[in-house]
Amino acid sequence: MKKQIHDRRGFLQKSALATLTALVGTDVVFADQIPQYHTPLAFDNDPLKGKIPDMKVLGDKPWNVEAPIHQLDDAVTPVEKMFVRNNGLIPSEPINPDTWTLTIKGESVKATKTYTLNDLKKRFQPHTYQLVLECGGNGRSGFEPQTTGNPWDQGAVSCAEWTGVRLKDILADVGLKEDAVYIGYYGKDPHLSQDPTKVSISRGVPIKKALEAETLIAWAVNGKDIPLVHGYPLRLVIGGWPASVSGKWLHTIAVRNKVHDGAKMEGHSYRMPIRPVQPGEKIAETPENFRIIESMPVKSLITYPKTGAMFELKKPLALRGHAWAGDRMVADVHTSIDYGATWQKAKLQPPKNRLAWQQWSTEITFPQAGYYEVWVRATDSSGATQPMVIPQWNPGGYLNNACHRIAVKALV
Amino acid sequence: MMKAVKLMVFIGAVLIGASSFRVQNSEANVYTVGNQMIDTLKIDTESGLVADANLMMVKSQCTACHSSKLILQHRFTRAGWLDRIRWMQKYHKLWDLGESEKVVLDYLEKYYGPSAIDSKATFRRASLNDIQWYKLNQ
Incomplete structure (x- = not known):
């Protein structure tokens, strides 16, 4: 020891x-x-070791790090470009994957059951999915007045390829009672105060989302062991919802007969006001006033070129990026070079699998030399689209899905 | 022995006098022009926080547990900072600050309060700025 x-x-x-x-x-x-x-x-461990040098560090205690948008150009996000959002500390005790266990417990399991990591690998069918993980507060810095929480720009999002077993296969093996409502995870990340009786974060999802085919108990990302900072050796991975439901350093899942009441499920954490509030307005942090964020809203990024590109007017400018829409698909992506007066439809690829982001691309010919902004706007399968202005202000600064834009100059 | 004690008291008095003088000095700087303020103040290299007489108090009460960036990234009113302290006390085991609370709040309000110049999102979308222009290979 x-x-x-x-x-x-x-x-x-x-x-x-x-x-x-x-x-x-x-x-x-x-x-x-x-x-x-x-x-x-x-x-504490240094999670920047495995990252590209231009990651933006918002904080080191807890670690919160985001990617510059142009670095998110890959269809499958490499780990060195994945954002980090921690609520507690990175586990400092040595981790032995051979003795690591996952316990399924709670009011709504027929009996508590514990699996070793090797049990999970041997006994259940592995699956691989590309899954969008986006911080619920991605884009928070756009809100005015400023809210509490990390002032993310728009780089707290990734779509990597996760490998593991389906949570629903494990839960079927454990046996659930009829009254299961929610799941809640527990990980080994110590609380910032390092008081072992405090939990840094313990969130979850309704049982319906937990039982989706893409909800994984994962041990690998992009074909390799999950890096320590991203949850080694075991992580719950749930695409399309705030990434805080994808618990890292996972050791226990509780199947609850009520909405999970772990740390960061309370107050205005990962919640939106039920009734729209005026910017800056204070309302009591009660369940009557706030609802838990579920699916993330439709969103898109221009990942190429990097903002600031100066190009020759006579050649068309090639642009590309990703679009995603939480639980939904992206139906259309448009770009505009006249501040939204007119929009041009981009080419859009289908997702690799449900809950993966989709690649869009386009070529734009500019009418004359000068300064332009290229704006991108995605529309989801329900017809909802991204606002050009900052959307509804909320006390936690969540769900800013305003259009992304870059500055370019056409040169003669 | 008595001499040594007297000397200590004297040095202490000089230090207190000097530090209060320094506080006044920096106050004079604070109320100059908006965003010039931060330039004219001493910044603690380790934490990035404004170094004044109360910095060590702020460090022992705040950055013992969390990154100084959690302060540096925000501009809240006194009431807003007090809300954060109460929230940390409710959920994150922050202790009762006692008499230090006023000192910490004075410090946060003075250096990390909102000002018109700091609020960059006056428009529902502000102008793009700090663009680093480069020649694109087409």
């Missing part, structure tokens, strides 16, 4: 403090006031 740096009551051990002092190279100011269970940041 790894030597603990805290004593039984959660205070830093003297020896650990000496190690820390050596690491930091100076006396740790206020060391006697370090809160219970708190481990200084020097012990």
Whole structure:
């Protein structure tokens, strides 16, 4: 067992403090006031090691990192370009995949059952899907007045290829009661306060979504082990909904007979006001006022060219990107170079599978030299489209699906 | 022994005097022109936070648990910052700040409050800016 740096009551051990002092190279100011269970940041893992250098770091405690939009050009997002959204700390205890287990428990299972990771791989049919994971707060920086939460630009989205077993196959093996309503996950990420009795995040989805074919208990992404920062060795992966339902470092799933009440299910976390509010308006954070976000809204990005492109007027400009629509399909993608006065239809490919993003492309010939903005707008299979302005303000700053745009200059 | 104590008291008094003088100095800078403010203040290199006499207090109460970026990325009113403290106390085990609460709020309100210049999204879509132009290979 790894030597603990805290004593039984959660205070830093003297020896650990000496190690820390050596690491930091100076006396740790206020060391006697370090809160219970708190481990200084020097012990945290660095999730930027496996990332491209121009990822944008919004925070390092917890780690929150997004991709520049032009780096999301791949149809299948490589892990080095995947955004990171953590609520707690990255597990620092060594992880042994051979002893890792998944426990299915809760009010609505016939009996609690535990599987090793190897059981899961051997006993169930593996499946691979490309799944869009997007932070519920992606685009939050566009809201005014500013809301709480990470001020994401629009790069907190990925569509990677996940491999694992269907949650529904596992739940069928466990046996569910009639009254199952919701699932909730539990992972090994320590709470920021490092108090072992606190849970950093424990969210979930209604049983109907949990039983979809694409809802995976995954151990691989893009054909390799999931990197530590993305949930090694086991992750719940649910496409099309806020990525916070895709629990990392997964060890337990509870099948609940009521809406799951774990950490970050409460207040205005991942919730929208039921009645539209005026920007900046405060309303009581009660279930009567807020509904849980389910499917993400329709959205699209221009991933090529990178904004700022100067090109020759006489050649048409080739553009491309992705579009996605939560639980739905994307029906159409249009671009505009006149601020939405006219729209031109782009070519759109079908998704690789349900809940994957779709590739669009187009070529635009510009009428004369000068400054232009290229705007992109996707429409989903229900006819809902992206607003050009910032949509409904909400206290958590969620679901900004306003059109993406880039600046270009046509040169003579 | 008595001499040493007296000397300590004297040094302490000088330090307190000097630091309060520095606070006044930086206040004079704060109320200059809008976004010039941050340029004229000392920034703590480790955290990126404004370095004034209360920085260590803010560090021990706030960034002991979370990144200083959670402060740096936001501009809230005093009431807004107090809301965040109450929220962390309710859900994230933040302790009772006691008398430090006023000091922390004074600091946050002073340096990280909203101002017209900071709010970049005055329009429902602001102009694109900071564009880095480059020649596209076609």
